[in-house]
Amino acid sequence: xxxxxxxxxxxxxxxxxxxxxxxxxxxxxxxxITLLLDxxxxxxxxxxxxxxxxxxxxxTKSKTPTMTATGLVYFDMVKIAKLELGGExxxxxxxxxxxxxxxxxxxxVIGMDILSRLHIHSDTVNxxxxxxxxxxxxx
Numbered sequence: 001x002x003x004x005x006x007x008x009x010x011x012x013x014x015x016x017x018x019x020x021x022x023x024x025x026x027x028x029x030x031x032x033i034t035l036l037l038d039x040x041x042x043x044x045x046x047x048x049x050x051x052x053x054x055x056x057x058x059x060t061k062s063k064t065p066t067m068t069a070t071g072l073v074y075f076d077m078v079k080i081a082k083l084e085l086g087g088e089x090x091x092x093x094x095x096x097x098x099x100x101x102x103x104x105x106x107x108x109v110i111g112m113d114i115l116s117r118l119h120i121h122s123d124t125v126n127x128x129x130x131x132x133x134x135x136x137x138x139x
Contacts, residue, residue: 017110021046022082023054033107035085037120041111042066044083045097050107051078059098066097085110089118 015037020030031054033046043066051059059076066073076098084090091114099108 016106017085019083019085021050021054021080021107022084023056024081025055028054030084034105036106036109037115038109038111039115039120040069041109043097043113044094044109044111045075045099046080046108047099047101047104048076049102051080051098056080064097083114085114091117 017035017037019033019035021033022030031050033050035044035046056078059078062074062076064075064077066075077095078098079093079095082090082092083094083096094114096108101108
């Protein structure tokens with residue numbers, strides 16, 4: 001069965017998306033989170049406090065080198081069980097970077113690893129983030 005989605009993004013502003021982060025262990029409930037869409041980030045990243053609160057403790061300990069706008073940075077990484085975004089999309093077993101943000105109203109960023117799967121791209125000439133309607137194949 002094919003699903004046709006018309007979730008369109010075209011914006012010149014900062015875009016935040018609400019979602020739910022699921023724990024590894026069923027004794028924890030999914031947690032509502034707010035993430036920033038970041039077309040400059042190669043990988044999705046979530047704050048350490050949120051991850052630890054959901055029982056994610058098995059992290060790679062600064063072994064993942066990533067080139068950022070400020071240069072080469074080493075991140076802890078963790079595989080999350082499931083991330084739901086916008087009520088329409090879900091991603092299971094995703095490796096995410098661990099952010100060290102403190103006291104932020106945001107819980108992380110959605111990077112191009114997920115945005116590209118949603119067919120979202122950045123038009124750097126016109127400074128917009130956009131997506132055309134697209135089709136998802138279901139199993």
